[in-house]
Amino acid sequence: MTxxxxxxxxxxxxxxxxxxLxxxxIGVYFAYFAIPALTQSNAFGRGEVxxxxxxxLAKLPTEIGLAASVLAVVALLGWWQECRIVSRPxxxxxxxxxxxxLFVGSLISLSILALIGGAETDPPLTSAIWGRVLIFVVLVGIFEEVLFRGIVFHAIERVGGPVVALFLSSLLFGAMHYVNWMSGQPLGATTIQVLHAAGGGFLYGALMLRTGSIWPSVILxxxxDLSVGLNSATFGQDQDPSLDAVAAAGDMAPTFLGRIGEVLLYGNEPIYGLIVLLFWLRWRRRQAARPS
Structure with missing residues (x-):
């Protein structure tokens, strides 16, 4: 075996x-999600968000298996350091x-305030449900970050460097969400999700480079994901929490400034990710210029 x-x-x-590899x-995980979807009557956008x-709660057992499987792959390959799982931050x-x-915390706070104000959820958010939800979002963070910002990023990084790996791994992460369309989610809503996931993946990858560890991205x-779930449970939204603000910006100010507001609200992740990347590149140049 050894x-x-x-x-x-x-x-x-x-x-x-x-x-x-x-x-x-990626093909194996895509097939895992896609093949069962093909047998459903609502496949290819004929369902709902x-x-x-x-x-x-329904997907918790699946996420346990997915997180365990991707960590098992890292263990088999011995890529703990390369995937920045055990690297020093x-x-x-x-x-x-x-x-x-602060941005995500404010979105979660709004949902918590709504719950305190009497907003009802289905199922009610008891302490046991809260615990299962928190475990679920952490498992999703581990699975998706270790897969895309760990294994995928490292494999591309060795061939094209960290910047190329950042862009390509983010695009792959976004495109992977089209399995939701295959599972029945409408194409328009899925495409918005894909674009948002690609932008979010870019931010997570830039944060990983800047901190030297995958765990800040896992937590963020x-x-x-917690803010998305709480927002849809308390306010009845079928997309991410920033869509309300985007729609409001477009309705209240359908002008050039309104469009700028939409970009800042909905595109904040790739914009901020680019800023973090530039700071990381500057920091790396300074480190390389230091005398040994």
Whole structure:
């Protein structure tokens, strides 16, 4: 067993082989989600957008398996350090988490205030339900971040460098969400989700580069998913929490300034991700220029 594991790791250590392995892994996960969807009567956009907390609870066992499977792949390949799972964080980079954490925290706070004000959810958010929801969003964060900002990012990084890996892994992350269309979600809503996921993935990847660790992105990703679930449960929205603000900006100010407002509200993640990336590139140049 040890000899076979050594052979696997030696094979995957070759950049080209690692890239092939990454493509195969993406294909396996895509097939896992897509094939069951093809047997449903509402496949290819003939269903509705899932809302509320109930879908989180129903998918909890699946997310446990997905998170365990992707961590098992990392263990088999021995890519703990390469995927920045056990790498030492760069403390000076944690400032980059402040703004996105405040943004997501404000969205969660609005939902909590609505709950305190008497908003009802289905099912009611008891302490047990809260615990299951929190476990669910953390598992989703682990699965998606380890897969895309870990395995996929590292495989592309060895071939094209970190910037290319950031862009391509973000695009792949966004495109992967088209399985929701195959599962019945309307195409328009899915396309918005795909674009948002690609932008969010860009931010998560930039934060990972700046902090040197995947865990800040896992936590931020989990908090974002929590805000989406709470928003749809308390306000009845079928998309992410920023859509209300985007729609309001368009209705109240259908002008050039209104369009700018929409970009800032709905496109804040890729914009901020680009800023973080530029700071990381500057920091890396300074580190390289230091005398050894």
């Amino acid at each position: 000899f076979r594991l050594h052979l696997l790791r030696s094979w995957a250590a070759q950049p080209r082989n690692g890239l092939l 990454m493509i195969a892994l 899932e809302t509320g907390i109930a879908p989180f 760069v403390g000076v980079g944690f400032w980059a988490l402040l703004l996105p954490a 990703h989990a908090l974002w």
